[in-house]
Amino acid sequence: MASLLSSYRLGDLALPNRVVMAPMSRVRAAAGGLATPSMARYYAQRATAGLIVSEGVQPSLLGQSNPGTPGLHTDDQVASWRPVTDAVHANGGRIFAQIMHGGRVSHPDTTGMRPVGPSAVAAVGEVFTPTGPQPVPLPRALETAEVPEQIRSYAQAARRAVDAGFDGVELHGANGYLISQFLSANANLRTDRYGGSVTNRIRFAVEAVAATVEAVGAARTGIRLSPGGPFWGIEETDVAEHYTALLGELSRLDLAYVHLEATADEETLLGLRRVWPGTLVMNPVLPLGPKQTGRAEADHWLGLGADLISFGRAFIANPDLVERLRTGLPIAPADESTYFQGGDDGYLTYPAYQHAQ
Template sequence: MTRNRADADGVPQAIMATYYAQRASAGLIIAEAATPNAVGQTYPNITAIHNEAHVAGWRHVTDAVRAAGGRMFLQLQHGGRVGHPDTSGLTPVAPSAVPLPDTIFTPSGHQQAAVPREMTVDEIHSTVEDFAAAARNAVDAGFAGVEVHAANGYLLHQFLAKGTNHRTDAYGGSVEGRIRFVVEVVRAVTDAIGAERVGVRIAPGLTVNGIEEGDTESIYPALVDALADIGPAYLHVVFADPDNPVFQEIRKNWPGTLIANPVLGWGGPLPADGGRLAGERLLAAGADLISLGRAFLANPDLVERLRIGAPLNPVRDRGLMYVGGEDGYTDYPVLADARDAARLPEPVAS
């Protein structure tokens, strides 16, 4: 849930400590994406985790969340072709020189996406090491672990998909070739900080950021089997549909903890229940845990609201998500504030 509240160099700011501490009642906070190297930056003012300033900035955040009784994993995300020289100062890299088909937001507004440079094998290897170093930095910054982001059309997902991976070497072509980079990243990260501190995020069939997988039914069973051999703490399936055969196959074959994120629409209105019913369907289909995103943006006390059936704050103007500052970020009321404002009675326990 990228919120663009870091500084231009990717260092988390003080307001982020307030934001995450407000949401410390979550069972686990999976923090917004942080880039493992400079070329992986996607948009302006997103977070990073590849130098000491980033570590120090994130440490303020994790200290605040821990003091409020919470725990956090940090999501590690390399944008791949989802980036721009005006943002990072570098030409984006990708498995193949296939540009993002959309415009991309930069410091000077929306621009046509740049044609990425195809990664050399040496660059692939060094990027794997960057992910491992980022994981170590995250632990140094006070995170309980990391989530490797292999979804939503970013670099790892680009390697998985036929539409963006036209390579003919060991990192392309066959299913085994296209999953290789993801598997190597996850193995390097687990070797760096321990499998019990690592999760992996995937999004089977998702077409956001121009992704065309081509063979979703083949690529994910192979990827899940390979990841199971490494043994990370959890697999996080986003935009999960309990009726989808691919999700059902993943649940059957994944031996560990499965986190599922319900399909609530991309940018559409949030259900009045914040995704609770959709989450319960996924639990009934075998998920062990449910992740919720947008509902937490507007409801710092989402857990308590879901527990007692209280109404949810609506997410305000979408533009406020990415512009910086307190508006639409740290100024959403919790239940006590809302009751005071509306003179609502306290709920009665039954």
């Protein structure tokens, strides 16, 4: 079994360990979706990870889900990200941008536009807006002729990400956002080539990934998936069949990696590991569930065939997480009240482990 602290070759990148910092929204961007100096410090503090995947970055204003999130669809946004990627690289790290189109999980108070989705079916829950949480509104169903524009937005954002100094991109195909909505049985009620059969429901994901590969190369392209995940009211049927078909199509593209969340039972996930021939990043515990990923969960999945392990919440309060994992030091808890409050408190204020004198 590979060791969590052993090196790994990911495309052109030499990772010093198999620890991945998972994407986590921290809503610290400036007006206009600009990255900030504090964001540069935040990611640079965590550059000992084998790979950092950034918070979700919208590929267009229409694709923005929450206020306070950064973008990659204007020249100013690209320029604002360069100090972030420079800081990570100066500290010896590697960073991919997660490209996240919120689809129906958005609000006109945030973007000035009615959200779009595969069908006119509202998500379940409340979405953050500039004036606080509000019920998710009914989206407008994308016309067939409009779908290619949303597909291209991922590729266009990927080009901008590379221009901004990112080492690659991860398409957010999980957690109830736009790609996940197309994969869903209850959010996608379309009768055109993007809905109905499994082949049609995976088409949007495959075409978005293929466009991104064409734009920046396969070695710079990954995707995150949450098989069977119930986020935002998403329902998926025939999960094993569905994701086997999707990974079969994606395997033709020679991607940098597939990033799976533990949203299905272990037997299903192991079946998908057997289907996927390339690098597998595994998030071993349910996102936002009661348990955080630790060394035991990481080692368990490395033993089951994962190549890299992603850690989410543990990275918030532990900028030195890799060293803590290496030496068996305790993992500090994060203050959940500071997750989305903005500012540097609970963002840049977590120290490295303090050894007793």
